[in-house]
Amino acid sequence: MGRLLDVRDLFAGYGPIDVLRGISIHLDAGENIGLFGPNGHGKTTLLQTISGLVRPTSGTITFNGADITTAQPPKIVEAGLVQSPQGNTMFGEMRVQETLELAAFSRRARGKRNDNLRRVFGLFPRLQERGNQRSKTLSGGERQMLSIGAALMCEPGLLMMDEPTLGLSPRLKEELSEAIGKIASDGVPLIVVEQDIEFLLRAADRLYLIEHGEAVQEIDRANAPDHAEIMELYFGKAGA
Amino acid sequence: MTETLLATLVSGVVLGSLYALMASGLSVVWTTLGVFNFAHGALMMFGAYIAWTVSEAAGLGLPAGILAGTAGAAFAGVVIERLLVRPFYGNRNMLLVTVMTTLAAMIILEKGAQIIWGARLKQLPRLIDGEVSLLGVAISAHEAILLVLAPAVLIAIWRFTVLTNTGRSLRAVGQNQDSAALIGINVPVAFALAFGLSAALAGLTGALLGSIRFITPSMGAEPLVKAMIVVIFGGLGSLGATAGAAYIIGIIEALLILWLGLYWTPFVLFLLMIVVLVFRPNGIFGGRE
Numbered sequence: 229m230g231r232l233l234d235v236r237d238l239f240a241g242y243g244p245i246d247v248l249r250g251i252s253i254h255l256d257a258g259e260n261i262g263l264f265g266p267n268g269h270g271k272t273t274l275l276q277t278i279s280g281l282v283r284p285t286s287g288t289i290t291f292n293g294a295d296i297t298t299a300q301p302p303k304i305v306e307a308g309l310v311q312s313p314q315g316n317t318m319f320g321e322m323r324v325q326e327t328l329e330l331a332a333f334s335r336r337a338r339g340k341r342n343d344n345l346r347r348v349f350g351l352f353p354r355l356q357e358r359g360n361q362r363s364k365t366l367s368g369g370e371r372q373m374l375s376i377g378a379a380l381m382c383e384p385g386l387l388m389m390d391e392p393t394l395g396l397s398p399r400l401k402e403e404l405s406e407a408i409g410k411i412a413s414d415g416v417p418l419i420v421v422e423q424d425i426e427f428l429l430r431a432a433d434r435l436y437l438i439e440h441g442e443a444v445q446e447i448d449r450a451n452a453p454d455h456a457e458i459m460e461l462y463f464g465k466a467g468a
Numbered sequence: 469m470t471e472t473l474l475a476t477l478v479s480g481v482v483l484g485s486l487y488a489l490m491a492s493g494l495s496v497v498w499t500t501l502g503v504f505n506f507a508h509g510a511l512m513m514f515g516a517y518i519a520w521t522v523s524e525a526a527g528l529g530l531p532a533g534i535l536a537g538t539a540g541a542a543f544a545g546v547v548i549e550r551l552l553v554r555p556f557y558g559n560r561n562m563l564l565v566t567v568m569t570t571l572a573a574m575i576i577l578e579k580g581a582q583i584i585w586g587a588r589l590k591q592l593p594r595l596i597d598g599e600v601s602l603l604g605v606a607i608s609a610h611e612a613i614l615l616v617l618a619p620a621v622l623i624a625i626w627r628f629t630v631l632t633n634t635g636r637s638l639r640a641v642g643q644n645q646d647s648a649a650l651i652g653i654n655v656p657v658a659f660a661l662a663f664g665l666s667a668a669l670a671g672l673t674g675a676l677l678g679s680i681r682f683i684t685p686s687m688g689a690e691p692l693v694k695a696m697i698v699v700i701f702g703g704l705g706s707l708g709a710t711a712g713a714a715y716i717i718g719i720i721e722a723l724l725i726l727w728l729g730l731y732w733t734p735f736v737l738f739l740l741m742i743v744v745l746v747f748r749p750n751g752i753f754g755g756r757e
């Protein structure tokens with residue numbers, strides 16, 4: 229069983245102060261992982277650094293055996309490591325279908341554009357209905373669908389999703405979580421950042437608790453502590 | 469009376485065609501990079517000189533000259549982006565810094581042209597000699613070609629940005645750089661492309677204008693100012709709004725020249741620009757946000 233993603237001792241941030249302080253996480257082929265933890269502790273920064281948008285100050289990132297620590301974002305997408313970022317509004321003036329077609333920009337995705345478009349519309353029929361609408365006119369849930377749909381158009385070999393259900397109604401949350409389940413069962417490995425532990429326990433095989441820019445706890449679903457214990461771990465520490 | 473009015477309208481539309489080419493170049497760079505390129509007029513001048521060099525000095529003919537002027541300006545635009553704009557991406561004061569670096573590029577191009585091509589006035593021949601009658605007004609055949617060519621080029625660029633992946637990537641980068649990068653678009657390449665395309669439009673304008681006016685190192689200054697007025701008037705957004713505003717400004721300018729004379733026309737144009745800025749900050753076609 230190969231190691232798909234390996235993040236080792238990563239330090240990164242936006243200025244003189246590092247947000248990530250020696251974080252290490254990994255994902256093996258065949259599993260999905262979840263990241264949770266209090267706000268402002270570096271989950272988004274971790275995904276942005278993996279995607280090449282934030283430059284690490286030290287540490288390594290390996291994807292599919294290749295060192296991508298200092299690679300530029302397009303190179304990383306071309307390798308199949310794709311992100312649907314947090315609160316993503318994509319391109320407000322662009323139409324939905326146009327955006328999805330454009331997302332098949334990389335060489336790796338170009339040839340599969342029509343297949344993937346059908347797949348995305350199958351997953352999110354609402355995007356097809358809204359195909360001609362400008363993205364800025366979409367609702368919050370629809371924007372989230374577009375963001376995930378665009379990531380799927382990149383033909384991901386590993387898909388990272390940053391709080392895909394943030395701020396959505398329970399009904400929409402259910403709808404998205406179902407779609408995410410389908411993506412996983414289609415064989416796309418996932419890294420999901422979420423506050424909703426219930427949701428994560430359903431979607432992921434392993435969870436990391438992220439605090440102060442480090443993975444302070446790793447939880448295996450197979451021999452997971454019960455739910456109450458995780459909640460205590462989370463809220464107990466976060467509250468402290 | 470109606471004849472002079474018609475003649476004025478026609479000359480306004482000719483002016484508008486030139487402004488449309490210039491202003492849409494300016495707006496491509498602004499909407500993609502968020503940079504206001506003060507070297508845009510100098511790139512126009514550079515295109516005119518290259519066209520003259522290829523067409524007249526080398527004797528290869530005007531069509532070859534126009535192509536070379538367009539390509540030469542595009543190349544100069546890419547070089548300016550690489551050396552004077554790209555180092556400042558992500559800089560907190562990028563807008564201000566690039567105002568200064570593109571002003572520097574303007575001065576370098578103007579002085580360079582003076583050194584290379586000298587102070588003697590140059591002029592290009594016309595694409596075709598003779599006159600054409602439009603609405604009963606006689607205009608030169610060269611201007612008639614301009615009338616047709618400008619909208620054709622703009623429509624081609626508009627289709628390019630709507631239909632092709634590369635064109636769409638320019639719009640995407642202008643709207644959200646991070647999202648563009650996350651779907652695999654190479655943002656610096658898109659920036660260079662936008663600059664090249666914009667400069668190509670300036671070079672084309674220069675090569676066409678070189679048959680109507682004299683080619684001088686400072687010939688780009690006035691068209692740059694007009695393009696700025698157009699861009700403010702139309703709002704920085706869609707190519708269509710910019711082109712529409714260019715024709716309106718061209719016609720207004722021609723009418724002002726008829727009624728007030730050359731002396732007062734720039735004054736009134738700037739007044740109009742200030743009025744638009746006060747009452748419709750996003751331009752007459754822009755939304756109110």
Ligand SMILES: Nc1ncnc2c1ncn2[C@@H]1O[C@H](COP(=O)(O)OP(=O)(O)O)[C@@H](O)[C@H]1O
Nearest residue numbers: 242243247265266267268269270271272273274
């Ligand atoms: N673009 C940015 N510039 C400066 N600081 C930032 C930026 N984005 C996030 N931060 C800071 O980095 C820290 C971690 O933020 P983030 O990675 O978004 O956490 P999380 O996703 O876990 O909520 C926070 O203190 C936040 O204020």
Ligand SMILES: [Mg+2]
Nearest residue numbers: 271272273314
């Ligand atoms: Mg976050």
